[in-house]
Amino acid sequence: MSSARATSARDLTRNQHLVLGTLEKAESPLSAYSILDQLREEGLRAPLQVYRALDKLLEMGLAHRLESLNAFVACAHPHCHKSGLIxxxxxxxxxxxxxxxxxxxxxxxxxxxxxxxxxxxxxxxxxxxxxxxxxxxx
Amino acid sequence: MSSARATSARDLTRNQHLVLGTLEKAESPLSAYSILDQLREEGLRAPLQVYRALDKLLEMGLAHRLESLNAFVACAHPHCHKSGLIxxxxxxxxxxxxxxxxxxxxxxxxxxxxxxxxxxxxxxxxxxxxxxxxxxxx
DNA sequence: GGCATTATGTTATGACATTACAAGTTTGAG
DNA sequence: CTCAAACTTGTAATGTCATAACATAATGCC
Structure with missing residues (x-):
């Protein structure tokens, strides 16, 4: 199901999928810790599980980090990777x-x-x- | 010496002056805690003393915050306040x-x-x- | 199988920032 | 002058964000 080199939304690990789903449902940016809180029932327990998933999602362009908030959002245009500057x-x-x-x-x-x-x-x-x-x- | 409404570099409180001086001497951005470390001999003891000074310096445009580093620098052009976007x-x-x-x-x-x-x-x-x-x- | 690579889980710790409280100082109105 | 308002300072405790270090399991490749 999940490959070692995921490059699209259809090929995410369980944790990455959970984190991305949480971001997509949110109406505002979420901190890593609030993502974690929302995923406790899914079995996540440590910040690192969220941060690792976020790292990959950022890499793939499926999520963005807002530096001035220390928070994260799902990419609004996950399909078109056109811009190098957002x-x-x-x-x-x-x-x-x-x-x-x-x-x-x-x-x-x-x-x-x-x-x-x-x-x-x-x-x-x-x-x-x-x-x-x-x-x-x- | 220091007024309640400082608006220029010549009218800074002691802590503000110390913090600004530290930033100006630095060759790279400094975190609030490393500023604090450099000012322990001057009597500063708590992060808040640095953060309070920084707040004022940012307000006056004498220092900037780099969001992606969680660090601070002295303004490179403290004299010309021309730009609203740096x-x-x-x-x-x-x-x-x-x-x-x-x-x-x-x-x-x-x-x-x-x-x-x-x-x-x-x-x-x-x-x-x-x-x-x-x-x-x- | 055997090896390299990647993902995962867990604990502890490090780094950045603020809240809450107490006390001293300056300013200006009356 | 005197009092009160506004501001600045100091300190301790806490809250928030992020990573290091280590152990284990799953996966892909030869």
């Missing part, structure tokens, strides 16, 4: 996260890196604020 | 951090936010990789 808009009021990408931004950062001789491995971009609904409610 | 390029090999800003990127993100009705409070942008020196050495 931006997140995080509503600090309701917790919702929007995922988007912008080729112009990516290009500008690539240009900067090229000028500086910087070899980019990974870019994180997180906008914190209030989504439309929460901003108009306030 | 990007960081972090070399994972030598630890050096370059601070830059790009008006086109800022504009694109502002446009996105305007379209979505998202009210931006704070944006973090961090590029991880290898600086020119380390990339060519590798």
């Amino acid at each position: 931006a997140f808009a995080i509503c600090e009021s309701c917790g919702q996260v929007s995922e988007f990408s912008d080729d112009v931004v990516r290009q500008r950062l690539d240009d900067w890196a090229a000028r500086e001789g910087f070899v980019t491995k990974r870019t994180t971009m997180e906008i914190r604020g209030a989504c439309r609904a929460c901003a108009s409610a306030a | 990007a960081f390029a972090i070399c994972e090999s030598c630890g050096q951090v370059s601070e830059f800003s790009d008006d086109v990127v800022r504009q694109r993100l502002d446009d996105w936010a305007a379209r979505e009705g998202f009210v931006t409070k704070r944006t973090t942008m961090e590029i991880r990789g290898a600086c020119r020196a380390c990339a060519s050495a590798a």
Whole structure:
């Protein structure tokens, strides 16, 4: 069932499947520990079980880490792996996260890196604020 | 000497001054705890003393937090507060951090936010990789 | 089978950050 | 001046996030 080199959602280990499922059901980012809490009845007991699953999911692009929250979300577009640069808009009021990408931004950062001789491995971009609904409610 | 409403580097409390000085002397980002360690002889004893100072320094724009490292740096351009969006390029090999800003990127993100009705409070942008020196050495 | 690789489980520990409380200092209104 | 409000500081305890180290089992390959 599960291979040693899973590369798609259909080929996940049990723990990876459980963790991804939890993220997908959630409406906001989840910390590793809250994922763990939700999976105790499934037999998970230690943080490392969650962190290991998350590592693989991040690697496969099925989940993302939000650095400014120390939390994780399922990828909103798990099918199209098009973008090497994903931006997140995080509503600090309701917790919702929007995922988007912008080729112009990516290009500008690539240009900067090229000028500086910087070899980019990974870019994180997180906008914190209030989504439309929460901003108009306030 | 220190007022209740410090707004510039010349008007810092003792702890703020010590913390900022430590960051300025450092060649790489420092965690709050390593700042604390360096300031034990100056009488600092608890993490909170450092975190409180850092909060103020961040507020004043004299220091920045690197979310992907859980660490802090002194602002490289403490004089010109021009940019509302600062990007960081972090070399994972030598630890050096370059601070830059790009008006086109800022504009694109502002446009996105305007379209979505998202009210931006704070944006973090961090590029991880290898600086020119380390990339060519590798 | 025998070996390498990968996944899993468990305990303990390390690293980062905040809560809650107590006490001293500065500021300014009256 | 004097009091009270606002702010800063110190300290201990705790909470939250993440990994190291070790043991075991499953899997793929020759």
